[in-house]
Amino acid sequence: MTRDQSLDDGFLELAISLAGDNTAGGGRPFGALVVRDGWVIATGVNEIHARQDPTAHAEMVAIREAAKLLGPDLSRCTIYASGHPCPMCLAAMHLSGIEAVRYAYSNEAAAPFGLSTAAVYADLARPFHEQRLSIAQLAPADAADPAIYRAWRDGTVHHAAAAARSPERVAAPAPFRQRAERRWPVPAGRKTRP
Numbered sequence: 001m002t003r004d005q006s007l008d009d010g011f012l013e014l015a016i017s018l019a020g021d022n023t024a025g026g027g028r029p030f031g032a033l034v035v036r037d038g039w040v041i042a043t044g045v046n047e048i049h050a051r052q053d054p055t056a057h058a059e060m061v062a063i064r065e066a067a068k069l070l071g072p073d074l075s076r077c078t079i080y081a082s083g084h085p086c087p088m089c090l091a092a093m094h095l096s097g098i099e100a101v102r103y104a105y106s107n108e109a110a111a112p113f114g115l116s117t118a119a120v121y122a123d124l125a126r127p128f129h130e131q132r133l134s135i136a137q138l139a140p141a142d143a144a145d146p147a148i149y150r151a152w153r154d155g156t157v158h159h160a161a162a163a164a165r166s167p168e169r170v171a172a173p174a175p176f177r178q179r180a181e182r183r184w185p186v187p188a189g190r191k192t193r194p
């Protein structure tokens, strides 16, 4: 066994151990590590249950923790995951520059327990119009040359699009609005309505 294989095995064992420990608290059996240059930068376990957050997969939690230390560019990092990554986590790995992922248990092994994401992979491989999710572009007038993208590139502030919309059209129904305002107060100096 080479040194790298030994390291891989050790990191995977740790990910599996985290996954096992997570079930004690009612969590799902998934754990993950972000490793760079042989060092564990961050760990994560599936926290969907604890956080009531459907995106709190072990890999996502580990990526977020690693990014707190390293910033959003996670190049030179490897993820070790107890289970086959789902499409969301795999996309997050691509977008954050993660260079490699090593996982222990396959989707096939997870399927009998209802823990496989193979069906989502299959759905995403289909054209938009054949997917379960309704996906449609509702193109604005400047769709071919978005003003907000140009303003971002040029370092200017773009207000025209917001001004063109009536607050009544974009406002959420009152119960949702009240809840949102209660939980996330609008910063002083920023008005949500004219």
Ligand SMILES: [Zn+2]
Pocket (backbone or CB within 6 Å): 057, 058, 059, 060, 085, 086, 087, 088, 089, 090
């Ligand atoms: Zn995932």
